[in-house]
Amino acid sequence: MFGRILRHPLRWLNESAPELSSEPNGDHKHESAVAGDDTTDGTNDSQETPIVPDYQPTVLDAIVVKEMLNKAFNLPPELVDAIVDLGEYWPHTSTEIVYTGRSRAERKDARGGHPVEENKFLLRTPPLGFVRPPYLSPQDTERQAPPHPLHDEYEPSDFQDLIASPVATRIHPCRKIVFTILSHDQGWGNPGGEGLYTDSWTWFEVGLERCNKTETSDGKGTFSPVFDLASLATLNPPVTTDGEESLFDFPLLPREDCKIQSNRTVNHEAKEHCVVWSHTDDVRLPTPDTAENEDGEATESGGIVKNSSSSGSGSNGESSTDGDAGAEAFETAEVQALADVGRGIVTGDGEFVRNLKLGDIVTVWAKARFPGWVNYVDRVKVNVYWAI
Known part of the structure; x- marks a missing residue:
């Protein structure tokens, strides 16, 4: 019964409620939570058991379900929030830019060795958590x-x-960001590394924008926030100010805390990568100064708290030294796993997702370094999920 409520909460109401949408006006693929947004494998050998895409709740759905839980079971708000979070019953916005079929002048391919071409702004999402204007204009979705x-x-x-x-x-x-990227590099290079992510010099990084406080009045004493390109401040990439001039600070090497995905090296064919960042992610880099007390907890020197359940034990139940080493190796293996699939090794800690504020805007940048390296971008899609 509860599952049915989560999937179709509005059917349990005797009145039709208007759907609240996060969709700005315009023709860009910039949409709010819509059922069937996620694809399935499409296999269906039986007419009796059709495959139904995961239901994607709207803002109104989430509000109604929380109210129903509160009224029906008299649950405290903290428990209602926990239930909704565990069920991942979150509204989301979806922003997609497709570059396939565009002319070279219209594409956003990043080209190494060219200062103007090696850092390309691709897209920005709507302000986090907003379902009503103000919105940036649809044309500004892909404008730096x-x-x-x-x-x-x-x-x-x-x-x-x-x-x-x-x-x-x-x-x-x-609560979650899903990046879907279809891209490839120039397709040639030194032999030996074909199809791998090591030594790839074409990649994608996440950016962050926040609106500087600016208000407009309707003449009746009511003030509203202003969201436009002129009022946006960029937190990532960093902005440096030299006198009266402000510039983006683009480092030469990838920022491992911002790198979404690298391209496979020496590959002509575009590959789709789906990268999920969650607020519950907790893969952290081991630190040399990690110190532990007798209970296996990290001391003030910092580092990772090892999971005692991962530690080995002998037949008599006593912990072994090999078990402690195994726990540390497990943490290292998790970080290595991120590198093996082309992700930034510091993007597995969930900090970026957890630190996003209401109204924040997520951006995506294409990167390439050194002459000959080209990041060919065919399609980029970003789904941002948040809790009500």
Whole structure:
């Protein structure tokens, strides 16, 4: 019964409620939670058991389900929030840019060895948690903003009219980001590394924008936040100011805490990568100064707290030294697994997702370094999920 409520909560109401949408006006592929957004394998040998795509709740669905849980079971708000989070019953926005079929001038391929061409802005998502205007114009979805630093940011309460919720939302509502990227490199290079991610000099990085506090009045004493390219501040990539001029700071090497995905090397064929960043991710780099007390907990020197359940034990139940080493190796193996599939080795800790604030904008950049390396971008899609 509860599963049916989660899938179709509005059917349990005797009135038709309007659907709240996160879709800005315009022709860009910039949409809110829609059932069937995620694809399936399409195999269906029986007419009696059709494959139904995962249901994608809207903002209104999430609000209704939480209210139903509260009214039907008299659950405390903290438990209701936990149930919804465990069920991943979150609304989301979806932003997609397709470059296939465009002319070279219209494409956003990054080319190494050219200062202007090796860092290409691809797209930006709608402000996190918003389901009502203000929105950036659809044309601004793929237009690079000027390099403005952050001066003064809004308070969460300033966005109350934009979140379509009767209660104040969380300061950090983001729960998951799914990046889907179809791309490839130039298809030639030194022999020996074909199809691998090591020594790849074409990749993608995540960026972050936040709106500088600017307000407009309707003439009746009501002020509204302003969201446009001129008011956006860029937190990542960093913005440096030299006198009166502000510039993006693009390092030569990939930033491992921002790298979404590298291309396979020496490959002419585009490959699709689906990269999921979750607020529950907890893969952290081992640190040389890790120290532990007798209970296996990290001390003030920092480092990783090893999972005692991963430690080995002898037949008499006593912990063995090999078990402790195995726990450390397991942490290292998790980090290595990220590198093996072309991800940034510091992107598995969930910090980026957990630190996103209400109204934040996620961006994607294509990168290439050194002459001859080209990052050919065919399609980029970003789904951002948040909790109500």
